[in-house]
Amino acid sequence: MKSPSPVQSDLFERPETASASPMEDAGPRLAFPLKRRDRTDRPEPSADPEAMAVALEATGRYRVLRQLQPRPIAAWPEAGAPGAGIAVILDTETTGLDARRDEVIELGMVAVTYDAHGIGVVVDVYSELREPGVPISAEITRITGISQDMVAGRSIDPQAVAAFVARADLVVAHNATFDRPFCERLAPGFDTLRWACSVAEVDWTARGYEGAKLGYLVGQSGWFHQGHRAVDDCHALLEVLARPRRPSETPPFLDLLAAASRRRCRIWAEGSPFHTKDLLKARGYRWNDGTDGRAKSWWVEVEEAAFETELAFLRTEIFRAAIDPPIRWMDATERFRIG
Secondary structure, rough: OOOOOOOHHOOOOOOOOOOOOHHHHHOOOOOOOOOOOOOOOOOOOOOHHHHHHHHHHOOOOOOOOEEOOOOOOOOOOOOOOOOOEEEEEEEEEEOOOOOOOOEEEEEEEEEEEEOEEEEEEEEEEEEEOOOOOOOOHHHHHHHHHOOOHHHHOOOOOOOOOHHHHHHOOOEEEHHHHHHHHHHHHOOHHHHHEEEEEOOOOOOOOOOOOOOOOOOHHHHHOOOEOOOHHHHHHHHHHHHHHOOOOOOOOOOOHHHHHHHOOOOEEEEEEOOOHHHHHHHHHHHOOEEEEEOOOOEEEEEEEEEHHHHHHHHHHHHHHHOOOOOOOOOEEEEEOOOOOOO
């Protein structure tokens, strides 16, 4: 029978107090026995998880994400209180991307106070599921976590939604072009409110973020949350908008307030030559397929200050003529509608 190899003897060596067999005695011993570390030698973990997180961050080798906690609900400000605007941060989950055909399956809203310095307190929260007229696809369940069983028998009361937004003077959505058409079909009141879009109207790159997706913004702000559930996304967006990432900056919410106070112009490049389509697309123009009653055309929406520059682009680069394209001036109550 073969005697054990030196490696085997070293790895499986018994404590000196235990009896050894002749076969074990025949193998060589380590010149420096491995020290056994008793469990009592280990440092006791801190009882404060936040202290541990701070200690890790202080090394410069770790970044810690903290679970985002919704703010408590405070009392509504008295009617007419100075500087107390009301904004509703809103998110929808739907059966698809087409507001003319697909349906809302979840609506989340968080009402907050605001003033010239930024967001104040949360004054109300709304969250409700809705059973659609068509089955929820497996893909939508995968993305949102909302199944057919979860929405069975559930509904969203349009009047309750209208009452929730009645005191608001601004609606904020992270991709208002998507959410606004769904909301206007769902309940009254959204069509007369000012809308702001935290995707299109905040320069996240200039603020040091790597992208405009909500998951990026939340993670790079130091939090994590349950994404793709409507009211959880509202709470997450609230925190991202309320706090600047750098001490020298203003809160991103103020960018939305400024945008909501300005006009924008939608310009249609009707009759543009086919060979210019890539140039238009690269500049940010979108294609309208004519289903909204308007002509099939490329179109873009620009700030009032950029209108003359865009007009010059169309005249010199696209049409090569002094054309006057169809335009529509819009304030914040008219923006982000289909067509």
